[in-house]
Amino acid sequence: MIKVMNKINIEQGKIFLDNGIYFLEVSNDLKLDIETKENAKSKLIIVGNSSYKINYLLKNNSELIVHSLNKDNSVNVSITLLEKSKLTYHHSVINNLVSDNIFKIIHQENDSISNIYNNGINQSKDKLFFQIDGIIPKGLTNIICSQSSKIINFNNGNSKIIPNLVIDSNDIVASHAAYIGNIDNDTIFYLESRGIKEENIKKLIYQSIMLGKMELDEEKDLFDKIINEWW
Numbered sequence: 121m122i123k124v125m126n127k128i129n130i131e132q133g134k135i136f137l138d139n140g141i142y143f144l145e146v147s148n149d150l151k152l153d154i155e156t157k158e159n160a161k162s163k164l165i166i167v168g169n170s171s172y173k174i175n176y177l178l179k180n181n182s183e184l185i186v187h188s189l190n191k192d193n194s195v196n197v198s199i200t201l202l203e204k205s206k207l208t209y210h211h212s213v214i215n216n217l218v219s220d221n222i223f224k225i226i227h228q229e230n231d232s233i234s235n236i237y238n239n240g241i242n243q244s245k246d247k248l249f250f251q252i253d254g255i256i257p258k259g260l261t262n263i264i265c266s267q268s269s270k271i272i273n274f275n276n277g278n279s280k281i282i283p284n285l286v287i288d289s290n291d292i293v294a295s296h297a298a299y300i301g302n303i304d305n306d307t308i309f310y311l312e313s314r315g316i317k318e319e320n321i322k323k324l325i326y327q328s329i330m331l332g333k334m335e336l337d338e339e340k341d342l343f344d345k346i347i348n349e350w351w
Contacts, residue, residue, distance in 0.1 A: 125165060125338065137162035137184065141338055146172045146193075156182035156205070165339045167346060168193050178205035178232075186210065187334050189343060191350050194220040201225070201232035212239045212330040214350055215248040215277070223252045223267075231262045238269040239332045242277035251282040252296070258288040265294045272329055273302050274322075323351055 125143040128135055134153040135142075138160045144152075146168035155177040156162055166188035173196040178184055181204040188195075190213040201207060213219055225234045234254065242248035254265040265287075271279040283296035303325055311321045327347055336343060 137164065141165065143167075146170050150174075153177075155179065156184050158182060163187070165342070166190075167342075168195070171195065173197075176200065176207075178202060178207055180204055180229075182206075184208070187336070187339060187343075188212065189330065189346055190214070190219075192217045192219065194218075196220075196222045198224045199226065199234070201227050201229070201234060203229035204231045205229075206233040208235045210237045210239075210332055210334045212332060213248070214241045214243065214326070214330065215246075216244050218244075218247045220247070220249045221251070223250075224255065225253065225265065225267075226255045227260060227263050227265060228257070230260055233264040234266070235264075236267040237332055238267070238281075239329050240269075240271040240279070241274065241326055241329055242271055242279045243274045245275050245277050248277060248279045249282075250280070250298075251284070253284045253286065254294060254296070256285075256287045256289050256292055256294065260289045261291040263289065263292040263294075265292065267296045269297070270299045270329065270332075271301075272325070273300065276302070326351060 125141045128142055128144045137156045141163045143165045148170050150172040153175045156179050158179040159181045161183045163185045168190045171194040176199040178201045180202050183206045186209045188211045238250045240248050248271055250269045252267045256263050267283055269281045273279055279300050281298040283298050285294050287294055308321055
């Protein structure tokens with residue numbers, strides 16, 4: 121499945137995304153700059169089990185979709201959107217250690233859209249942390265900035281979500297949502313009543329949280345394989 125994607129060479133330090141699908145595997149600590157080309161529609165698939173820092177720049181009238189699966193790592197992401205650019209970012213992480221996930225989304229010009237979805241499963245008693253900063257400077261118009269975060273605690277871990285919206289303009293739509301909790305007992309009881317074993321119930325819920333609202337195409341088989349390996 122990966123062979124139909126453009127595999128990113130991380131040695132380059134800065135990557136330019138054109139129309140197409142790109143694959144980035146992070147197995148060692150990484151710092152990378154990623155820039156979309158104007159008018160391009162790009163999709164980026166990330167699989168990470170080491171920490172990384174990525175700075176994104178979405179040029180005018182570009183669209184970027186990111187589907188990111190992560191395990192036991194920390195992530196620092198900064199995204200700048202220029203005029204008429206659109207971002208949809210799905211970030212999922214399973215944590216057995218300590219995981220800090222920091223996102224800064226800066227709407228720098230008019231008519232830009234960002235939708236950020238963070239989903240986490242904390243299997244440790246330690247920290248899983250999300251911070252999402254949506255920033256809209258003064259004078260901008262026709263901006264959409266939304267963020268949604270969810271963490272499921274399997275072992276009552278130390279999980280925390282800080283959603284921030286820093287807004288200095290009026291003609292915008294901005295929203296955030298955050299949820300931290302355990303697996304609902306009613307859900308477990310219902311699935312058990314249908315003959316599903318407890319270990320498979322957790323796996324089904326795990327897959328549901330990790331994949332969230334991703335619209336999977338070429339990466340579906342790859343993500344299913346990775347989730348099965350990580351579980």
